[in-house]
Amino acid sequence: MYLTKAPLLLQWLYPTLTWHRSRSEKRLYLTFDDGPIPDVTPQILNTLKNYQIKATFFCVGENIKKHPDLFHRVLENGHRIGNHTYHHLNGWHTPTDTYLADISRCEQLTRSNLFRPPYGRGTRTQYARLRQQYEIIMWDVLSGDFDQQLSPDRCLANVTRHARNGSIVVFHDNVKAIPRVTYALPRAIEYWLDKGYQFDVL
Numbered sequence: 001m002y003l004t005k006a007p008l009l010l011q012w013l014y015p016t017l018t019w020h021r022s023r024s025e026k027r028l029y030l031t032f033d034d035g036p037i038p039d040v041t042p043q044i045l046n047t048l049k050n051y052q053i054k055a056t057f058f059c060v061g062e063n064i065k066k067h068p069d070l071f072h073r074v075l076e077n078g079h080r081i082g083n084h085t086y087h088h089l090n091g092w093h094t095p096t097d098t099y100l101a102d103i104s105r106c107e108q109l110t111r112s113n114l115f116r117p118p119y120g121r122g123t124r125t126q127y128a129r130l131r132q133q134y135e136i137i138m139w140d141v142l143s144g145d146f147d148q149q150l151s152p153d154r155c156l157a158n159v160t161r162h163a164r165n166g167s168i169v170v171f172h173d174n175v176k177a178i179p180r181v182t183y184a185l186p187r188a189i190e191y192w193l194d195k196g197y198q199f200d201v202l
Contacts, residue, residue, distance in 0.1 A: 002147070004158040006140040016131060018202075020140045021166040027198050028167055030055040031139065033084055033116065035173035036063055036070040040181065044173050045077055047186050053199040054078050057173070058116040058137070061086030061106035071109075080201035082114035082137060083107055091122035099126055114202060137202055139168040145180035146172050152183035159188050168202070 011019045021029060030048075035041040035057060048055055057074050059081055064071045075081065086106040091099050099122075103115065115134035122130075130136055141162045144150050159169055171181045192199075 002142060002144065004142050004144055005162045006138065006142070011140075014127070014138075017127065017136045017138045018168070019138050020168055021200075021202075023164070023166045025198075026165055026196055027200055028163055028169060028192060029200060029202050030169050030171065031058060031082075031116070031137070031202070032056070032171050032173045033058045033118075034060055034063070034088065036067045036074060037173055037175060038067060038070060039175055040178050041067075041070055041074070041173040043178075043182050044171075044185065045073060045079075047182075047189070048079070049077060050186075051189050051193070053189065054080070054201045055199070056080040056082055056114065056137075056202045058082040058084040058114070059106075059110055060084050060088050060118075061102075061109050062088075064106075064109045080114070081110045081112045082116055082202070083110045083112050083134065084116055085118055088118045090119050091117050091126050092119075096123065096126050096129065100129060103130070135202075137168065139170045141167050141169045143169065143171050143180070143184060145177040145184065146174065147180075148176055150180060152180045155180040156184040156187050159184065160191050163188075163192065 083106045086102045116137045143159050
């Protein structure tokens with residue numbers, strides 16, 4: 001179960017987390033979680049390059065370690081990097097000290113002050129500790145591209161329907177997402193460009 005639009009109640013309960021940027025500017029923030037993965041990250045990079053768009057990639061440490069050349073390609077293309085833990089840990093199911101140590105291990109590779117919790121799940125204690133070092137980036141629009149029961153057209157509708165000024169939009173560069181992200185991303189970009197949106201990194 002997941003919601004494609006972050007509930008206002010959740011944003012109210014966790015006001016110190018970043019859910020979106022300024023609503024006053026016609027600007028969107030594309031983000032990609034879980035990579036780098038050879039099967040999909042290059043396709044995403046090519047799409048972004050075609051439209052001259054910069055995005056933010058929340059990378060998993062063990063994937064950086066496995067695919068260092070691809071990680072450097074993300075950097076060389078001018079995109080921003082965020083920390084997504086070393087082992088893609090669920091904060092709800094991980095002791096705080098173990099969780100923070102895993103994030104620190106990833107930080108040695110990402111050198112980033114941005115952090116996004118895998119599955120969007122962390123505890124208040126974990127967030128309080130993390131906020132001393134990181135801006136914790138959530139989102140207000142979730143594509144659902146990881147959902148293998150979701151059609152590519154529905155994935156596209158999820159992001160085009162809900163994105164508005166300042167939205168942080170989540171896609172994934174993982175294997176499960178391939179049919180949906182490769183279909184929805186270029187079509188969504190075309191839609192947003194036609195609506196006059198610009199794109200930026202976080």
